[in-house]
Amino acid sequence: MESNKVPDIVVGRLPIYLRALTYLAEEGQSVVSSQDLGKRLGISSAQIRKDLSHFGEFGKQGTGYEVGYLRDQLKRILRIEGRWPVALIGCGALGTAVAYYQGFAPKGFEIAAVFDNDPGKIGQRVSDKPVMDVAELPRVVREKNIRIAIVAVPSTAAQRIVNTLVDCGIKGILNYAPINISVPPGVQVQYIDPAVHLQRMTYYL
């Protein structure tokens, strides 16, 4: 095990491994080799072994990896054994869809609070949660110990709300607004922009 700095690109692959292992566990497969897993993901077996070796020794020579065990270890490494509370900012069409999305809970996240700045929306319920005034962000973030936020506001409002979030102590932001935002060091940002993914494909068509 090398306990130095693990490359971001390696950390970025762990959730992909985890997703595949969770699937295999559901399928009832109890053991998987790096070769099996690699074939499934389009990744070389050497890369999988090297990636995992950053965190420890999880396999058995001649056999491979115990699916459930490796899955749990990856959850531990990624710190998603429990359930992270997440703040959702923006309750328009996109934000509402995010609020109803079923995919977060099984992966270790729950929308703990929903915010908007439209008086017409504040107080209403979305996916069984009350929409709160953005002004309440600092209080709620503190009270619920929220460290991650999902930004689903219009592009024009994105940087402003991100600044607010950072001030509230948010350390991870998942940004659905199709715009680059800037954050201070130590704050993680990930982007979801489906159009960008489509544009990555057209070059090859």
Place this chain on the structure above:
Amino acid sequence: MESNKVPDIVVGRLPIYLRALTYLAEEGQSVVSSQDLGKRLGISSAQIRKDLSHFGEFGKQGTGYEVGYLRDQLKRILRIEGRWPVALIGCGALGTAVAYYQGFAPKGFEIAAVFDNDPGKIGQRVSDKPVMDVAELPRVVREKNIRIAIVAVPSTAAQRIVNTLVDCGIKGILNYAPINISVPPGVQVQYIDPAVHLQRMTYYL
């Protein structure tokens, strides 16, 4: 200009550059240097110049890049001068949200047809488009000359529908199902899995 094979990672950054240039053009900025742009995106100026150099010479020494011109060149390179018709498969909560998403049109895509296999949904309208039977996929894809599809079906159905799409001649797939799918060479796949992005951040929290 090097007209050999352009690395995928370079092609992948072009939509990011394009997004920033579109934004700058809207802001009324007419010229941008690689340094400006890089600072905005958190990318080195050298990398931006190197990336662009794969496709031609677009800048002017001492000045930088004309924003509108470079934006249009990137659109040309990415082949998004026109509007690509896209098939949307799956009309549940997620698919419906995708159908209503406003972000595709300005980036060069339009949902040209919506499909589901639920008789209760077929014939209804979603975002002003009729939901069609998946059985009609081959005909519609051919008639509308569709080459890109968005998959928003349950994980359990994803690989099956992807196989159908590939048989229909689809060459690019944007997959919202949280599962790895396999496709033959020559078919592009991109993934949208918000939970994976969240999991990439928790490691650092």
Place this chain on the structure above:
DNA sequence: TAGATTGTTAATCGATTAACAATC
């Protein structure tokens, strides 16, 4: 002209892969 910035080369840096001893 002086200052700024490009496009490109060469050097550096980092990631992937091949290979294999260890061992289940």
Place this chain on the structure above:
DNA sequence: TAGATTGTTAATCGATTAACAATC
């Protein structure tokens, strides 16, 4: 034991960066 597969090392491959001549 024989076969298979891990974890790790060293080699390879590719991507990023520094530097600078060219030139606007």
